[in-house]
Structure formats: C-alpha cells, structure tokens
Amino acid sequence: MSLGARSRAVLASLGTLGLCLSLAAAVSPASAAGGTPTTPTQLFNGNRSCSTDADRPTYLWAGNNVVVEGVPGTTDNSPVTVRYQVWPVTDPSQTRTVTHDRATPGFEATSLLPNEMLADGQTYAWRAQTVAGGAASDWSVPCYVTIDDTLPASTPTISSPNYPPNQWNQGGDPVKFTLNANGTDDVAGFQYSWTGSLESIVLADIGDHGIPQPRDPYADPGHFIRADATGGSATVDLVPPYGGAVTLWVRSLDRALNPSEATSYRFYVSPTPPTITPADPSPAFGDTTTFTLRPDAALQSKSPVVSYSVHTINGPDGDRTFDVPAGGTATTELTMDGITGEHVEVTSKSADGWVSDPASWDIDYDTTPTVASDVYPENGSGGGVGVPGTFTFTPKVKGIASYTYSFNTEPEVTVAAGADGTANIDWAPSSDGSYDLQVYATTRSGIQLATYDYSFAVN
CATH class of the missing domain: 2.60.40.10 (Immunoglobulins)
Known part of the structure; x- marks a missing residue:
C-alpha cells in the first residue's frame, strides 16, 4: 500500500x-x-x-x-x-x-x-x-x-434511497449514498471515486526547513468522508459526472488510513442536456450570432437551472470556457471564429449543484482561399522554366487583410489583399517538375485561416 x-x-x-x-x-x-x-x-x-x-x-x-x-x-x-x-x-x-x-x-x-x-x-x-x-x-x-498493519477485512456496503441500483433513474437530484463499514470495527471513513481510480493518499506536503504540513484527506468532500463513529457509517450527497451507466467506487479507511478492497455501486441516470438554438441556423465565419440555451424540462422541474457553462473548441486562441447566468433560459452571443468551423458544448448547473450532460452544436465552413492561374492550372501542367504566371487569391470569407504563400516550402511571402479581398502575384519557375503552392489568408483581426494546397507541374 x-x-x-x-x-x-x-x-x-x-x-x-x-x-x-x-x-x-x-x-x-x-x-x-x-x-x-x-x-x-x-x-x-x-x-x-x-x-x-x-x-x-x-x-x-x-x-x-x-x-x-x-x-x-x-x-x-x-x-x-x-x-x-x-x-x-x-x-x-x-x-x-x-x-x-x-x-x-x-x-x-x-x-x-x-x-x-x-x-x-x-x-x-x-x-x-x-x-x-x-x-x-x-x-x-x-x-x-x-x-496498525492490518487492512480493513471487509469491503464497505453502499446503498441509495433515491437512485436504486441497476435501473434507470431520472437525473436532477444529488445521489444520496449511505456507506457502511460492514462490520469492520476500526473503519474511520471512506474514499470514493466515479472513475474507478482511488488515488494513493498524500499524508503531508513538506514546507520550509523540512517541516511536514499534514493533510487531512477528509477535508476533500469530493473524495472522502468520515464515518459517524469508528466502525460506523456515513451519508454523502454526490452529483454523478454524466448520465447513462454510472458507477461509484468506494473503499473503507481505518484510523491509519489503511484501505480495504474497493467495491462498487452501479446505476443508470437519464441524460439531462440543455438545448442550444442559434438565431441564425447557418452563420458564416466572422458572424456574431445569439444562442438561446434552454434547460431540460424534467431537470428544471426538480431544481431550477441557475447557470450554463459554454465551451468552444478550436478557436484562434484555443479552447474557451465561460459561464452564463440563467433563470432557467438564457442567451449568449458567439462569434464564429474557428478556422474550420465552430463546435460548442453547453452544460447546465442547477441550484442543487446538479450538472447536466453536455449538449453540442456544430457548423463546418471553409476558410481556405481560392487559388487560380491561367498559365499554371491546378492539377495540370503549363508554362515552362522562366515563364511567368499570375496566381489570383480570392477569399471565401469576409475581412481578409493579407495572404501568405510559399512554393515548395520556400520561405513564406506575405502580400496585402485589395479592397475586394483578393490579391495577385506573379511568379516564374526556375526549374521544371512538380510544385506545391501553399496559401493561407489572415483576417483584419489577425486570425490566420486554413491553408490551401495548390498542386501543378511546370513543363
């Protein structure tokens, strides 16, 4: 141990x-x-x-x-x-x-x-x-x-009056568990986990001059609870981390913090995700849209939803999470700034602490530029060594400030976009063979968009 x-x-x-x-x-x-x-x-x-x-x-x-x-x-x-x-x-x-x-x-x-x-x-x-x-x-x-070198001889017993085992239950109320020492008279408390991983117990941090700073594991109510008496029981209210099949793992701890073997309690929770409704069902990149967030009706009837947690993925600054206060229903504005689309996940939190399953909303769009050349057509061949060709970059989204390009991984070059968002470059190859032109656009707000690969051959 x-x-x-x-x-x-x-x-x-x-x-x-x-x-x-x-x-x-x-x-x-x-x-x-x-x-x-x-x-x-x-x-x-x-x-x-x-x-x-x-x-x-x-x-x-x-x-x-x-x-x-x-x-x-x-x-x-x-x-x-x-x-x-x-x-x-x-x-x-x-x-x-x-x-x-x-x-x-x-x-x-x-x-x-x-x-x-x-x-x-x-x-x-x-x-x-x-x-x-x-x-x-x-x-x-x-x-x-x-x-005390003797581990608790029995695993604890687990029961719940409001979420019976091995059957479906309506989510919304915290799960009330009673944990019992099951006849082991030196049990002082219990450790529990939703993941099946019951971590080793850190007894102390070490401070200045090597002085230990003891930790009380029972100060963490998310994972530990004391028994009401040595060899007794404890009652704890817990919110499961998700709906569907859920398992709580529990082990007893004696006064020396020796653990028993773990036991488990399995039950089922009906999912309780909110709904996500955008004012514009098909927003484009750069658009700002109002989203209406509504709670699951059964969940709202048990305990009012007081906030939503909104998580956006793959934005220009990485993933982002923020909270939206609510009195049941709430609204929030989101700007579509993911370079390949937008992915939104939302959970609701009720007054009694219940956190719902996530709801998700997605949209995909293309932010790569369109590339065209009369002399060097895409996936074709043309021109020749020293023969100049013009390449035109055209945006698929609004607000483009510049384009950055590179032929065959040579150093990148950036050119400004015109008032209509397009740009033209003239280029002449120094040798024949296959070429790969990579181009991406940058918006006026500084977002680097998706890269387009344009392949062609020089005669």
Missing part, C-alpha cells in the same frame, strides 16, 4: 538504552558543539502530527518503518545530535534509543524507530532530546502512536 508519504534518507543508530540512560556517555564526538541545546520542537511521526494524548494516539502503518522527526535547537547553531527514545506504553522498561548525528539546528532531523519492536496493535510512546557537546536538553513531551 502506498500512502504517498515522502521517503527520506536518515542516519539512524539503534541502541538498547533504558530510561536511566547516561546522557554524557552517549554523546557522539562528531556532534560536539559549544552552544546550549534546546528541546526539539515540530514533532512528527510518519509525516503526521505528534499526539501528546495517550488516550488518542496517532495510528500509523509500519510497513515502511516509522519515521520520527523534530527540529533541534542550540544557541550557536553548530551541528547537534538528536536522540529519540521509544517504549511500549505497557512496558517502559523496554525503551530503545535511536539518534540522528550532525543534525542542523532549525531543520527537521529524522530517524527510524526500530522496526523489529513495532508490533501490530501495540501503542508506543516516543520523545526527543537535543545533545550538543557534553550537554543535553530536556526531553520533549511524549508522542503516542498505535501501530
């Missing part, structure tokens, strides 16, 4: 020292310093916060060892040693000690608790101390951890 914890390189030496450890005898010469050591702060275990409450320990999976860490201090910032002691709370005489030599004051110093002593289900206490020269700081307050 990967919980996304950061791996760290540590220097750890194991000992069997008891609580009556002689501090002076344990100081490493390499850590000698002249400053006064201070008690380590910023204590973490397994990238999770230290719990100083013996009745509420931090639960940790020890399969990849348990990393403990704290920030040591000393008055002269010389390298120091950080000493960690750990013992079973039921038997403090079994204390073990590990150290991190030559630690940098002000930065987290990590070490590994002795893995062979960490038994599944047992609770341990650990504490930290800074050693500099022949002096040692006070011990920190103890942190308490319980080792």
Whole structure:
C-alpha cells in the first residue's frame, strides 16, 4: 500500500538504552558543539502530527518503518545530535534509543524507530532530546502512536434511497449514498471515486526547513468522508459526472488510513442536456450570432437551472470556457471564429449543484482561399522554366487583410489583399517538375485561416 508519504534518507543508530540512560556517555564526538541545546520542537511521526494524548494516539502503518522527526535547537547553531527514545506504553522498561548525528539546528532531523519492536496493535510512546557537546536538553513531551498493519477485512456496503441500483433513474437530484463499514470495527471513513481510480493518499506536503504540513484527506468532500463513529457509517450527497451507466467506487479507511478492497455501486441516470438554438441556423465565419440555451424540462422541474457553462473548441486562441447566468433560459452571443468551423458544448448547473450532460452544436465552413492561374492550372501542367504566371487569391470569407504563400516550402511571402479581398502575384519557375503552392489568408483581426494546397507541374 502506498500512502504517498515522502521517503527520506536518515542516519539512524539503534541502541538498547533504558530510561536511566547516561546522557554524557552517549554523546557522539562528531556532534560536539559549544552552544546550549534546546528541546526539539515540530514533532512528527510518519509525516503526521505528534499526539501528546495517550488516550488518542496517532495510528500509523509500519510497513515502511516509522519515521520520527523534530527540529533541534542550540544557541550557536553548530551541528547537534538528536536522540529519540521509544517504549511500549505497557512496558517502559523496554525503551530503545535511536539518534540522528550532525543534525542542523532549525531543520527537521529524522530517524527510524526500530522496526523489529513495532508490533501490530501495540501503542508506543516516543520523545526527543537535543545533545550538543557534553550537554543535553530536556526531553520533549511524549508522542503516542498505535501501530496498525492490518487492512480493513471487509469491503464497505453502499446503498441509495433515491437512485436504486441497476435501473434507470431520472437525473436532477444529488445521489444520496449511505456507506457502511460492514462490520469492520476500526473503519474511520471512506474514499470514493466515479472513475474507478482511488488515488494513493498524500499524508503531508513538506514546507520550509523540512517541516511536514499534514493533510487531512477528509477535508476533500469530493473524495472522502468520515464515518459517524469508528466502525460506523456515513451519508454523502454526490452529483454523478454524466448520465447513462454510472458507477461509484468506494473503499473503507481505518484510523491509519489503511484501505480495504474497493467495491462498487452501479446505476443508470437519464441524460439531462440543455438545448442550444442559434438565431441564425447557418452563420458564416466572422458572424456574431445569439444562442438561446434552454434547460431540460424534467431537470428544471426538480431544481431550477441557475447557470450554463459554454465551451468552444478550436478557436484562434484555443479552447474557451465561460459561464452564463440563467433563470432557467438564457442567451449568449458567439462569434464564429474557428478556422474550420465552430463546435460548442453547453452544460447546465442547477441550484442543487446538479450538472447536466453536455449538449453540442456544430457548423463546418471553409476558410481556405481560392487559388487560380491561367498559365499554371491546378492539377495540370503549363508554362515552362522562366515563364511567368499570375496566381489570383480570392477569399471565401469576409475581412481578409493579407495572404501568405510559399512554393515548395520556400520561405513564406506575405502580400496585402485589395479592397475586394483578393490579391495577385506573379511568379516564374526556375526549374521544371512538380510544385506545391501553399496559401493561407489572415483576417483584419489577425486570425490566420486554413491553408490551401495548390498542386501543378511546370513543363
């Protein structure tokens, strides 16, 4: 199991020292310093916060060892040693000690608790101390951890009162799910996904000086929810991402965030797309048209549509998405600026958070120029070496400012269009054979249109 914890390189030496450890005898010469050591702060275990409450320990999976860490201090910032002691709370005489030599004051110093002593289900206490020269700081307050290397034995159960499984349901209301631990008494919460991909859990980000910034996965209600009690259940309202056949995947998480196997709940949702109606059913490139957006009637009856998300594809500046406020029906203006046509997708959002399936509207048009030559006809042959020919570029759309052309991938040349949008060029070949003339137009607003390939041969 990967919980996304950061791996760290540590220097750890194991000992069997008891609580009556002689501090002076344990100081490493390499850590000698002249400053006064201070008690380590910023204590973490397994990238999770230290719990100083013996009745509420931090639960940790020890399969990849348990990393403990704290920030040591000393008055002269010389390298120091950080000493960690750990013992079973039921038997403090079994204390073990590990150290991190030559630690940098002000930065987290990590070490590994002795893995062979960490038994599944047992609770341990650990504490930290800074050693500099022949002096040692006070011990920190103890942190308490319980080792949990056992994954939840059962998959959770999933039920929904308003979207029964394996049958069609009218969309519009969020799906109310009840997730149950199914008899596993240490389940603390649940993780869920519409995609079937239940991502590994990132326990913490690492901040300045190596200090972990623990993440609470349950702060993400789109993917996690706590159980109402350990071993209990949770109720969550979710909006499926699309209509048709829909599956929710769920797994249980225990207090150490160990996951169970995943289970699934499959149901069917009737599609709820809006309708898209342009004022001009066949707009041309460059036209601005008003579009009327209307909600699905069944969806509107459940919860009013409050906005639409409009997504246009392949425009001159790439794809674009914007929202349109609505009180059910709404209108918006769109300019046809896609160089090969316009593709529009629209979803509606209801007051209760439901997002509809997308509706789409498309139109295709040709923005390539027309190319003609009497001397060098398209897909034919004519002229000869050094024989000039005139090529005429004529637009299929309005607002053309210039044309850019190239013969046989030579450097491009740009010529201005006349008042009627056309342009003429004179050209003479330097050799016979096949030629390919590529031409595109640019509009007065700076949009580069589609390229036309004009092939011919020189006698």
